[in-house]
Structures are given as structure tokens and as C-alpha cells.
Amino acid sequence: MEIYQLRTFVTVAQQGHLTQAAELLHLSQPAVTAQIKALEEEVGLPLFERTAGGVTLTLAGQSLLPRAQSILDSARQLVDHARGLKGQPAGVARIGIALSPDILRIGTWAARLCQRFPLLDLRLSQGVTIDVLNKVRKHELEAGFFLGKNPYANVNSVLLCSLPFVVAMPCAWRDRLDSGQLRELGKLPWIGLSQFSSFNRLTSELWRELNISPRKVAECDHLDALQELVTSGLGLALLREDVALTLASAGRLCIVPGIRKLFDLQFVYPADRESDPIMRLLLDTLVEVWQLAEPEVLGS
Template sequence: MEIYQLRTFLTVARQGHLTRAAEQLHISQSAVSKQIKALEEELGVILFARGASGTSLTRSGQLLLAQAEKTLDSALELVNMANKIRGEITGTVKLGTIIDPECLRLGAVLGRLLARHPQIDVKLAQGISGSVLERIRAGTVDAGFYLGALDDASVQATELCVLTYLVVAPKEWEERVSGAGWDRIARLPWIGTPVHSSQHRLVSEMFAEQGYELSSVIEVDQEASMRSLVAMGVGLCLLREDIAHEAVRNGQMVVWTGAKRGCPLSFIHLKSRAGDALVGALRQAVLEVWLP
């Protein structure tokens, strides 16, 4: 029984669909099917029932699920212990990243990590906070950065700082937003973000507190795209304070002073991976850069 087979089994069980599991694992759907079939043949039981709408655990699969999680954790712990005995940390660690590298101090973090552990291979997985969290839960990403409050007993979050977000509008809308109240601001077009993004949560909470519902004219998932669309006169959005002030200095947009939001930036990983040597080395590098 291979570690990757157990990881595939757990990912399919959580996703409930071979295609989504393949996307999480970054392998083909046929590879997922082959790994599940090989595991079923080795165990002598059928783990999943296949249907038109996806896959579901059989009774045997349900009974083996918890043990599979424990077995995978134990196997990873065994590998880490062997590395410690050899006096070195080797292997590949997958780090989920969000926003821009400069804001995350990513260069300094990776420089610190690789200077101390040159045999670690780092792979970056860029996404939004929600997708990074899902990949960590699925085991396809080892640790990552996350924006927003997190209420998940299985995840350990270490807050690094609080970022401030401002409401920005196109420069030519200055007269429309200057001194405007929420009633006018809520009626203007907004640039939306995916539902699992930190931006979406911040804006939705802000609108709900004022008794309004967000209606966006377009949806994007990158701050650079949001900045460009605001500058082009498409609509309003929330932008990080440093990006907003730079755009204001460049004459691209104006800030509406009626609201601002704080959002924690955290480093996260599964609590069950707290003793993992690779995750521990990465966490140490992050904390040394952010919380010296």
C-alpha cells in the first residue's frame, strides 16, 4: 500500500467526485481511477460506488476512512522520523500562496528556508484563500497563507498581521463618491470576487452590516485585475491599503472614506501536521521573517 494511494482515497472521499479529486491532486482522472482500483484490489473491498453525479463511499469505504487517515499520518510521521535520524530534512513541501509575493514576504521566507534546509524542494500553488484552505484540507498542499478569520478545529492558524482594505472608485467618479453615503455607494456598480475569496467575505459582511446586498457587474480573482478594472471606470471594489494609496498617487482612482476593513493574514496548516518536519521547517522560516 502506497502513501499516494491513501492520499488519493481520502481526497476522493472528501470531494465526492473523481474530476474534482484529480484537480486537487494535480493528476489525471484516469490516474485517480487506477490508484483507487489498485487500492481496492489490495484491500479486497470496494471503496466507492460510482454514479452519474459522482462517487460515494460504500459501507466498507466508510468503515476504512478513519483508519486510512490515521495510517497516512503515521506513514508521514515515519518518513519524518527517518529524516531526523539522518540529521537532515529532505522532501517536497507544497506552499499555498495568495495575493502578491511582496506582501507575503515570500522571497525572504523561501530564502530563509532554503539557506537552512537546501535539500527541501518547494512547490508553490497560487490561489485564493478559500482554494488554499481546501487544498490543505485535502492534503494536496502542506501549508499556506490565508486571509480572513478562520473557524476550523482541524486547522492551525498563526496570525502574522492585519491588512487594511479601502473602498476605491475610478478617478472620474470622484464627484459621485465624495461625501456619498451608503445608499448611493450601494447602488453603484461593484467588481466582485469568487465566493470563497477573502474579498468576497469582507465586502459581503460590509454590505450586510449596512442592510444592503452586493450586486456585482463582473467577477475577478486577482487584485491586479481589480485594480485595472477600477482604473478603467468599470466599478468600485475593496483594495489593500498600500495598493489603493499607490493608485491614488498615480491618479488612477479615489478612495471613498465611508468605510475600511481589517483582515488578518495568517499562516495555516492542519493541526495533524504539526509534527511534520517539512511543515515545521516552513513554519519556522515564516515566523522568523514575520514575527522575529
């Protein structure tokens, strides 16, 4: 069964006359007759009865007419939708994400992108931030989210916000700091972090500032696991302030007073893709979601 056969069937039914239907369809009357006959053979039922003034629908034809009209309407809608897609930006956008999706506002950003650009093939890949940065640098990702300082000249960065971090420790260790001396933190065990984790660099930076070199226990690079290890009494760790405050209010850990570090959360992408159409729509939508008045682009 073909669309053109259904179109002929509906037109003949509406006109009630083969000749008038043929004129509207820009076909010969024998061609219209042949299409109706082929359709009747396929459905196995007569669809029209000939009369002195033309043709009328049989009961089977009356039953099938609304369905045929619905199919033709759907076909027209398909063509209209396809025409609307013409000229839409299309391509693959592989985005590396790290940290919690809510912190990155991934849901809002991705939803807005997919609604506005239906031909955009958006692919989100979870990873640690150092890995995300390296994959962006090597063009294995179109863009990604990175925490810390971007050392590469061939990678551009858009500053999204500065996230505060604090040092968290098990509640049972509350009295192990001698008179609040921060250098005493070097005598306590810390949870080790993977070298590929941004938390490793951030923690090392803090240790240099405090002039300490503590003993490391265990190792992980996942935020949920890190906070679980602290609450379980294994060691100290650098945590996002919002996470630490929530756990502290629940009595699950303590926050070391006097230490609060700000680290930049950035959107990174290859510098040579600055003018790429896909990159521009990613950046423009990101600016909307993060409400950045004048985004500062750092890089080459």
C-alpha cells in the same frame, strides 16, 4: 577510467616508486602496476618511465597529473558534502500562496529555507485563498497563506498581520456619493468576485455592515485585474490600502472616505501536522522572517 586508477596514478607520481606507492595504497606492487598499465592503455599514452631508482613521469604524465589531482579533490568534496547532508531534514513541502509575493515575504522565507535545508523539496503553488485553505484542510498542501477567518477546527492558523482594505472607485464618480452617505454606495455598481476568492467574502461582509446590496458588474478574482477594472471606470471594489493609495496618488482612482477594514493574514496548516519535523522548520523559519515574538496558533 576509475577514481581508484587516478588515485594510484597520483600516488605513484608523488612517491616516484611503485613499491612505496603500493604500501600507501594497501595494494600489492603487481596490482599497482596493473592499474597504471590499464590507465595508460585507456589514455593511449605512456605515463611513467622506469629508472634505476623507481619511476618518473613522462611529459604526458606531467601534463595529466594536475587534472587527475583536481578530479580527486572534487571527488573528496563530493563525499564531504554528502556526509554533511546526512541527518538533514528531507521531504516535500507544498505551499499555497495568494496575494502578492512581497506581501507574503515569500522570497526571503523561501531563500532561508532552501539555504538551511538543502534536502527540502519546496513547491510553491499560486491560488486564491479559499482554494488554498481547502487544499490544506484536505492535505493536498502542507501549508499555505490565507486571508480572513479560518472556520475549520482541523486547520491551525498563525496570525502574521492584519492587512487594511479600503473601497476604491473610479475618479469620475467622485461626486456620485450624496453628501458622503455611505449607504449611497449601494446605488453604484460593484465589481463582482468569484465565490472562491477571499475578496468575495470580505466584500460581502462589508456590504452587510453597510446594509447594502449593490448591482454587480463583471467578475474577477485577481488583484491586478480588479484594480484595473476600477481604474477603467467599471465599478467599485475593495482593495488593499497600500495598492489603493498608490493608484490614488497617481490620480487613477479615488478612495471612498470613512471605510477602512482590517483582515487577518494567516499561515495555515493541518492541525495533525503540528509536531511534524518539516512543519516545525517551516514554522520556525516563518517566525524569524515575520519577526513574531510569540506566535499565536489557533485551531484544534
